[in-house]
Amino acid sequence: MAEIQNTVDEFKKIKEEDVPKVERPTEVAMPKEELPKLSAKEFRVYNHMAEHMDMFHENFRRTWNTMYKACTTNKRPSGMSIRQFLSLGDQFCHHLTIHHTIEEQHIFPVLARKMTCFQENQAMLTDHKGIHEGVNQLEGYIADVKSGEKELDLRELKRVMDGFGETLP
Template identity: 60%
Template sequence: MNANIEQAHQSPSRPLEANEPVAKTEELPKLSAQEFRVYNSMAEHMNYFHEHFRQTWNLLYTAASSGARPAGMSIRAYLNTGEQFAHHLTVHHTIEERHIFPVLARKMPAFREELELLTQHTQIHEGLVKFEKYIEECKSGERELQMGEVKGIMDTFGTVLWTHLDQEVAQLGAENMRKFWTMNEMRQMPM
């Protein structure tokens, strides 16, 4: 569970006195349409890539679960799609870790190494390594493609991948970003 969520649900260290004021969360003013676009730009950009990963995952996983490739898709095309999926996701995470997350981590705890989003990258990568190795062995002829085996490998990292795709976009959403960044800072973000 996200550390911020855990903290929000912890009880105070001491009971409140009867007349003691309860801390109120500051209500932020409503964003204009333009402000929303600026603050939401990273979420939209990220979701564009994530949607591609979701669609490719669904194509690969549906075939692996049913035991049948999509109509008109050869074994070679299926393996190439799997290989491209793994490569593109690895490149995507590498760019995030080197260029995006360090900037965001300056003000946003969720993007710091010790927290959930980077831990998820590690877990996803472990599954991707197995997936890529299997695909490579099938492409080279060392192994025969077995859809049940593909499904089994995908099952090892599917839940964390889908959780990650959603959580990362949520962290980059306008209402969260405005808590940490000014409009000018948003315009200078690396995405």
């Protein structure tokens, strides 16, 4: 905070010298407040959170890979009916939405205190937004197939999944 005040004081000094300038430093020129470093205890807590969340992420990856493999091979998993496959997709979307809601409301605010990537308009929330857009398209496609409006076309499903798969953790 002292650095910010020093910067503002410097700009006041320039003003007094009648030198052309902006009234205040731009955001880019403002010194950034560094986040506090993690203590050993905090590292253990945050690392535990990461490991716990990775358990969920791994389950999402497994489901994603099952569905995506079906799309690339143009063949559902052995013994899985169309209804079961569509249900798997529905569950994936529903569970991922719940998971992201929990992360965004309860986990990210805690992590954001020490890691900027979890703060508003930063990488993690931006990634979630892109994933949610893809999940909405996936849900829409599955709903269309279930309603009979469309037939299940694994190539089309792959195109939908390709729209957001790279963003998944």
